[in-house]
Amino acid sequence: MNQQITLDTIIQAHNRIRPYVHRTPVLTNQTINDLVGASIFFKCENFQKIGAFKARGGVNAVLQVVANKEGKAITTHSSGNHAQAVAFAARLMGLPAYIVMPSNAPQVKKDAVKGYGAEVIECEPNLAAREQGVEEVIARTGAVLVHPFDNDRVIAGQATASKELIEDYGQDHPFDTIFAPVGGGGMLSGTALAVHYLSPQTKVIGCEPEGAADAILSFKSGKVEKAPYIKSVADGLLTNLSERTLAIIREHVSDILTVTDEEIIAAMKLVWERMKIVIEPSSAVALAVVIKNKSKFIGQKIGVIITGGNVDMGKLPF
Amino acid sequence: MNQQITLDTIIQAHNRIRPYVHRTPVLTNQTINDLVGASIFFKCENFQKIGAFKARGGVNAVLQVVANKEGKAITTHSSGNHAQAVAFAARLMGLPAYIVMPSNAPQVKKDAVKGYGAEVIECEPNLAAREQGVEEVIARTGAVLVHPFDNDRVIAGQATASKELIEDYGQDHPFDTIFAPVGGGGMLSGTALAVHYLSPQTKVIGCEPEGAADAILSFKSGKVEKAPYIKSVADGLLTNLSERTLAIIREHVSDILTVTDEEIIAAMKLVWERMKIVIEPSSAVALAVVIKNKSKFIGQKIGVIITGGNVDMGKLPF
Incomplete structure (x- = not known):
């Protein structure tokens, strides 16, 4: 298992990137809480620099390339x-x-x-x-390669989103469950590590489109599997896991649940209409999982990672 | 002129509605600031209860009907x-x-x-x-009628949005100009009164669609005029002023500027894409005016009232 990303790695990553990225807001919505019968805290990385959480991992990696004179x-x-x-x-x-x-x-x-x-x-x-x-x-x-997810520095950077969520809203009453989408697994493995170190009583659930269902297979078999087919509106989640992200996810994630494109689009539309924020389809996958399985999470305190808001306004799915 | 809405009226309105409405956030955006060469503070009433500033005036009026046992x-x-x-x-x-x-x-x-x-x-x-x-x-x-804008209680309620904006961001360095859209004039007259009492060095500019250009005519003639024609994507701004709102606007507003539907839609899309928030077309009219006339406001500190975010996602104009 990957034990190279310690709590200290994540704390250092956070200190390193803090001057360059936003501490994004956490929003709640009464209508959606009433709909699911739980209390959801949305960590809004759509308001992050470049419009997505990826700024965290990218900045953390590039700053270290420079500091270590690697290239x-x-x-x-x-x-x-x-x-x-x-x-x-x-x-x-x-x-x-x-x-x-x-x-x-x-x-x-x-x-x-x-x-x-x-x-x-x-x-x-x-x-x-x-x-x-x-x-x-x-x-x-x-040039030095900064891989999108198969890179400890990138994973440690992505972990800082959940670190902030836990610091801001998970201290007195820890979250019961935090939901994050999974593509290559950079965000999900970072989330799982932050939760493991900072809120160990909290469960983490990975959320995946049915049309790119490699992570759920890999999670079960223990090997990096390919999706049976790839076709999803969640265009940020079409990649396979790597050995690195799979190992962390197998160790620290409770379950992976899937949703259809129809469920993803309905959740996306709900957020736009009710919360008045722009999120991309990949961001709606976690809420879609909560809505689909709401009977399992009634009364819980839930965290949902909204991963980004970069949408082509000319090609909306609704 | 209407002197019935005093500073105390607005303060009382604010105290009255505070338990029932949100103190909405104020957002900024570097890309848009760079585009216009000014520093814009967006008062985001799209995050208000019911998705629009109208909750302020409605609550202020209804609470007084109850308190005074009027019906x-x-x-x-x-x-x-x-x-x-x-x-x-x-x-x-x-x-x-x-x-x-x-x-x-x-x-x-x-x-x-x-x-x-x-x-x-x-x-x-x-x-x-x-x-x-x-x-x-x-x-x-x-039943007691609560008119959408021809009502001092409604106007005093709408004034609380700019009161918050000035309290939160206009103290040490006052705004140079605050822009608000104008339909029936409830928001614009409330904005003008709040600015008059709380930030008198700040100018207020009303922002109107060309396809419902009654306020600009009325502002010039001093009489309530009808628009030459009514056809605009800004469906919240199609009404005429009343004598009441016109009088306040004539006394306390510096100018009224108009924009085309094309300019409104471009500003709306810019906000959705760059700020990642959902605003309705009527809300984009003020930013569209700033963009169209940016050479007049270079270097200014600007307030823009984002009036609401209730949009039919199935009928977007882009």
């Missing part, structure tokens, strides 16, 4: 929020960033990455091409 | 947020509410009003039919 440029591959997070963090530190993005990534996301001054390298939309693109960047520039 | 039921006519506000306030006080709504009001709004326990009376979609509907309700039930 003078940064690279990663991502079609989404991690690309922006790394570009943002590299610009903060004055380093060039080379972001390998699949050619079918939305133009708005490519433009956002370029807006942070990063160079975008397009590749075929598959994992092999992405990894090859990164290898070529490294050979050409000597 | 045992409440009525109003409205197709929108004021209908919900009055229904909400009446339920708080345990009074029956009879809301006259035009037959073409969205079903979702009729349902919301019924959800607060009010009786909805449908009428033809014109002002004469609405007023007749209210008269019939009064004859039948003895």
